[in-house]
Amino acid sequence: MPLVEWDEIRPLLVCPRCRADLETGPGGLHCTDSACAHHSPAAFPLVDHRPVLVDFERSVVTRDSVTPFAGRADARQGADRLPVPLRHLVKPPNRVAARNLDLLLRALPGPAPRLLVVGGATVGNGVGALYRNPDVRVIGFDIVTSPVTQFVADAHRIPLRSASVDAVLVQAVLEHVLDPASVVAEIHRVLKDGGLVYAETPFLQQVHAGAHDFTRYTASGHRYLFRRFEEIASGPVAGPGTQLLWSVDHLVRGLTGNALAGRVARTGLFWLRGLDRLVAPDFALDGASALFFLGSRREREMSPGEIIGYYRGAQSAR
CATH class of the missing domain: 3.40.50.150 (Vaccinia Virus protein VP39)
Structure with missing residues (x-):
């Protein structure tokens, strides 16, 4: 399956709110713009080893709704x-x-x-x-x-x-x-x-x-x-x-x-x-x-x- 490797995706990622570059911190990614609300460490946490790049304040997606794949019910409907x-x-x-x-x-x-x-x-x-x-x-x-x-x-x-x-x-x-x-x-x-x-x-x-x-x-x-x-x-x-x-x-x-x-x-x-x-x-x-x-x-x-x-x-x- 030709999914792009993380090393190629990482340089393409930007902050979903201000589109500034992202930095990797101890608990995940965060925005490099000090004026952005997502500048704080681990603003974008990892779930299933995948970054959650959602501006929750401006989205119908909630933090609680992003759960590990293995922990969810059968995804087939x-x-x-x-x-x-x-x-x-x-x-x-x-x-x-x-x-x-x-x-x-x-x-x-x-x-x-x-x-x-x-x-x-x-x-x-x-x-x-x-x-x-x-x-x-x-x-x-x-x-x-x-x-x-x-x-x-x-x-x-x-x-x-x-x-x-x-x-x-x-x-x-x-x-x-x-x-x-x-x-x-x-x-x-x-x-x-x-x-x-x-x-x-x-x-x-x-x-x-x-x-x-x-x-x-x-x-x-x-x-x-x-x-x-x-x-x-x-x-x-x-x-x-x-x-x-x-x-x-x-x-x-x-x-x-x-x-x-x-x-x-x-x-x-x-x-x-x-x-x-x-x-x-x-x-x-x-x-x-x-x-x-x-x-x-x-x-x-x-x-x-x-x-x-x-x-x-x-x-x-x-």
């Missing part, structure tokens, strides 16, 4: 706990992500580009090839510790130097942050000029992370979120058939008060997902379960007029 054949009925392999990741990897500059995974506590559905590619140096972080992350951070203040990575992967994360525009601005900042971003974000999905689920995007809204990027590709990750499965699942949950009953109903109607292939592309955009965006960093920002002209769905402007 829902479909991930099922046997593989049944898991693929409930949560099939994400072929759209796999195809787009291949596009991204082939477009990366060489040699040994750095790719940052935002919210990478687990290997995302369809992106496993990234972690098997020996030519890519992967940096991962999340708000919890994980065997596939090197530090803990809040994506609103990514503790990396500007223009320090060649690509960013942010899959099924932006719905879980308070201010997605700020997170995308941070992604833009840490990317090198022309750097690539691949994002997947829900459109028509029910709440799936309780108090940590905040936002949904239409195709146009998702594009405007990445308005300082040149589009390479975009579209549905999953269409109206998959969206219908989500609705059936949550309807049954609501009627029975039982999440397991919803998952059983969803599994029994797995064939609805196949209807995605029969829906015309313009209708699929208007009724997608989730959307993707693959783009390259630029300085020019898309204008409000451009986003109105961008619409490609089935509802023509009147």
